[in-house]
Amino acid sequence: MHEHIAGLAENSLPKARKAKSGRTPHAVGLIAAATFILLAFSGCDNTFSVFQSISQEEKQIGADLFKNTAARAMADDSSNYYVLLGQVVWRPKSGDSWDVLSVNGSTDYFAAGLAGDGTKIYVAKADINNIFDGIYEGTYTSGSSADAWTWSPVGDAKSDIETDVGSDFYVDWIKYVNDTFFVAVHNDSSKYSLFYYNGASFVSAGAAVSGIDAPLVDIVYDGSSSYWLISDSKVYKGTPGALAEDSTASNPDYDHYLLGIASDGAGRVIVSRRDGYVYSYDSGAWTSITVKSSTKLGPLFFLTLPASTPRILVGKGVSSYGYMEYNESTSTLKENGKDFVSTSQSIYYSTITSKQVQAFWQPVHEYDATKITLFILLASGSTDTYALYRNDYTISTESWSGWTAE
Numbered sequence: 001m002h003e004h005i006a007g008l009a010e011n012s013l014p015k016a017r018k019a020k021s022g023r024t025p026h027a028v029g030l031i032a033a034a035t036f037i038l039l040a041f042s043g044c045d046n047t048f049s050v051f052q053s054i055s056q057e058e059k060q061i062g063a064d065l066f067k068n069t070a071a072r073a074m075a076d077d078s079s080n081y082y083v084l085l086g087q088v089v090w091r092p093k094s095g096d097s098w099d100v101l102s103v104n105g106s107t108d109y110f111a112a113g114l115a116g117d118g119t120k121i122y123v124a125k126a127d128i129n130n131i132f133d134g135i136y137e138g139t140y141t142s143g144s145s146a147d148a149w150t151w152s153p154v155g156d157a158k159s160d161i162e163t164d165v166g167s168d169f170y171v172d173w174i175k176y177v178n179d180t181f182f183v184a185v186h187n188d189s190s191k192y193s194l195f196y197y198n199g200a201s202f203v204s205a206g207a208a209v210s211g212i213d214a215p216l217v218d219i220v221y222d223g224s225s226s227y228w229l230i231s232d233s234k235v236y237k238g239t240p241g242a243l244a245e246d247s248t249a250s251n252p253d254y255d256h257y258l259l260g261i262a263s264d265g266a267g268r269v270i271v272s273r274r275d276g277y278v279y280s281y282d283s284g285a286w287t288s289i290t291v292k293s294s295t296k297l298g299p300l301f302f303l304t305l306p307a308s309t310p311r312i313l314v315g316k317g318v319s320s321y322g323y324m325e326y327n328e329s330t331s332t333l334k335e336n337g338k339d340f341v342s343t344s345q346s347i348y349y350s351t352i353t354s355k356q357v358q359a360f361w362q363p364v365h366e367y368d369a370t371k372i373t374l375f376i377l378l379a380s381g382s383t384d385t386y387a388l389y390r391n392d393y394t395i396s397t398e399s400w401s402g403w404t405a406e
Helices: 002-011 025-042 050-056 157-165 349-353
Strands: 073-076 080-084 088-092 110-116 121-126 132-140 149-153 169-177 180-187 192-197 202-204 216-221 227-231 235-238 258-263 269-273 277-282 285-290 297-303 311-316 323-327 332-334 356-361 371-379 388-394
Touching: 073 110, 073 356, 073 371, 080 110, 121 169, 132 157, 132 169, 157 169, 157 180, 157 192, 157 202, 169 216, 192 216, 216 258, 227 258, 258 311, 269 297, 269 311, 277 297, 297 356, 311 356
Parallel strands: 110 169, 258 297
Antiparallel strands: 073 080, 080 088, 110 121, 121 132, 132 149, 169 180, 180 192, 192 202, 216 227, 227 235, 258 269, 269 277, 277 285, 297 311, 311 323, 323 332, 356 371, 371 388
């Protein structure tokens, strides 16, 4: 780092005529100032200082298609990763080169949604004006050309949905959860509805989630018996076709306050809000956790590795963005990279802090038995940084590698 700062000082010298000593008086002053700064740095305690972090960061080199964009969803099959941008992009799990996916024979489309079941992927396809075309199921065979996938429509989604909500509607997201395919939409009247595919057609997921005023955020399965859906105001639970408002006491319902939902797959559900609270449902009751008072939160994720230090990852919706790690066993919050288990404070953490978290995601299939991969999906907001990073957990050392740009 010292050599780097000295180099900056030298390179910043004006291109003026030099004295016999080889330096202008102004240059001598600049070098003296730089020397003073270096001495000051060397005398500082740089334990988690900004200078230590900067000096240890690694320059991130990723795919240009992840610059100045938002990564909105991910899916995988046994061979490839898929990411939802304006279109769907893909790469082999064993490779590092990303490309636009040809969906049903075309790369000239807008992708309104992406989902996967681990074997097949699903794309909600629209034209460049976001006029919905249909939902297509893709199965990968082999190779890298457009004909490496076979495509077929999933029912007649366009006709089924417009019969219910009208012809002018837009897909907000799609998701494949516990062998059930869901589609969230809104129409020109800003009425929001959730549908699911019953094997023959797309039908309403429940009267309580048909034509409501609040945007639908996300849906999960608790691993026990119920699906849990949140709008930005209410929690819903039940089975496909019969989702209803949750009436459990002390639930997190609050107009325009709900932001994220996750499940551990063993009966527990958590919901984040914009007032700094995470609400946890377990054994039939809701309890609240103060993650960070009066702070808008975001997407959630259960981080179970290492097993000795499980955490909840919580997106931070305030201007600094990034995320926090909440350690439930000690009721403590880790933020700003300090004491994170999922990344080192020194590996380009500044890139994560300046971006809005869209989601955390782990693949259904791990192609490498020695490690487990976690992805963070971001709105990059800049042409100089990236919207997708991965973090590899090495099983033998029980440690995370730190975030690396895709």
